[in-house]
Amino acid sequence: MPSPVLDIDVSRDDQTMAIGMGNLLALYRRADIKKEVTASAQIEDKRSTIRTAAPAVKLTEKGRDDEVVEVVAKNTDKLKIPKIDGMLTNFKHAAVIRMLFSGKFKSSQDASVVGYLRVILMRGAMQRALAGQDSGVQKNLLIFINHHLFKAIYFATLKDVLVAFFDVYGSEKLSKDVVVQVERLKKTLSREMEVQKMISSLIGSIDLIVATTKINVKTSTDLVEDDDVFGEPTIRARDLDELKPSDAKTEEDGDDEEAKLQTD
Numbered sequence: 001m002p003s004p005v006l007d008i009d010v011s012r013d014d015q016t017m018a019i020g021m022g023n024l025l026a027l028y029r030r031a032d033i034k035k036e037v038t039a040s041a042q043i044e045d046k047r048s049t050i051r052t053a054a055p056a057v058k059l060t061e062k063g064r065d066d067e068v069v070e071v072v073a074k075n076t077d078k079l080k081i082p083k084i085d086g087m088l089t090n091f092k093h094a095a096v097i098r099m100l101f102s103g104k105f106k107s108s109q110d111a112s113v114v115g116y117l118r119v120i121l122m123r124g125a126m127q128r129a130l131a132g133q134d135s136g137v138q139k140n141l142l143i144f145i146n147h148h149l150f151k152a153i154y155f156a157t158l159k160d161v162l163v164a165f166f167d168v169y170g171s172e173k174l175s176k177d178v179v180v181q182v183e184r185l186k187k188t189l190s191r192e193m194e195v196q197k198m199i200s201s202l203i204g205s206i207d208l209i210v211a212t213t214k215i216n217v218k219t220s221t222d223l224v225e226d227d228d229v230f231g232e233p234t235i236r237a238r239d240l241d242e243l244k245p246s247d248a249k250t251e252e253d254g255d256d257e258e259a260k261l262q263t264d
Helices: 083-089 093-100 107-122 126-130 135-148 155-169 176-216 245-263
Strands: 005-010 016-021 025-029 036-041 046-051 057-061 067-069
Touching: 083 093, 083 107, 093 107, 093 126, 093 135, 107 126, 107 135, 107 155, 126 155, 135 155, 135 176
Parallel strands: none
Antiparallel strands: 005 016, 016 025, 025 057, 036 046, 057 067
C-alpha cells in the first residue's frame, strides 16, 4: 500500500472492499470470472465448474484510473547468520573448533572466540569437540589460551577449556610444536604463581598495618565517654608572653602588697 492502512471494510454483497489510508481511499471490486471450463461429474451425473485462473485484482485510487495489480504474499526476511553460528545450530562442535583455531587470531575476535567456546562448554561437549583435532589446531588453541587465560572476563571459560584439553590429550603423545606451547603455558603459570605470592604477602603487610593503626590511634569519639560532656581536663604551663596587660597589672599590685606587708 502507498500509505499506512487505517481501516478496512467489505460491502454486504461481498463484491467491494474499501481500504482507508492517511489521505487515500482504495476500492477493490471483485472481477467477473472470465476463464472457466466445465467438466462432467461421472458419479452423480452432475456438471461442475472448475476455475483455471484466479480473478484479476484492480487497484482503484481517487483521481486515478483503475490499475490491475498482482497480489503476492511478502516473503519473510531471512537473516544471514555466520557460518560458525550455523555449525553451532547443527551441533557440529568439532568443526567449530577447527574453524576457530585453524589460522591466526585478531584481537577484535577474542570475545567472539571465547563466546563460542562457552557455548560448547555449556552443552557439555568440549571433550568430544577437542578429541581428534590435528596438531595445528591444538597448537593454536594453546597459544590463544596462553595469551588470554589471565584476563578476568575470559579466565573462567578458558580454564575449563584447558582442563578439558588435558583430559583428552593428557595420556597421548603430542607433537613437538604442541609440547613447546605446553612448556610456554607452564612458564606463564609459574610467573603468575610468583605474582600471586607477592600479592598475598603484600596483602598480609597491609592487614598488619591496618590492625596496628586501629590499636594505636583512637578517634575523638573513643576519648569521650558517654557521661563526659566536656572531656578530660588539660593542665599546661602558661607562657609569660601570653599575659595580657590587665594580667600584668594584677601581678604588680600583688607585688606592692607583699612589699607593704614586709615593711610593716
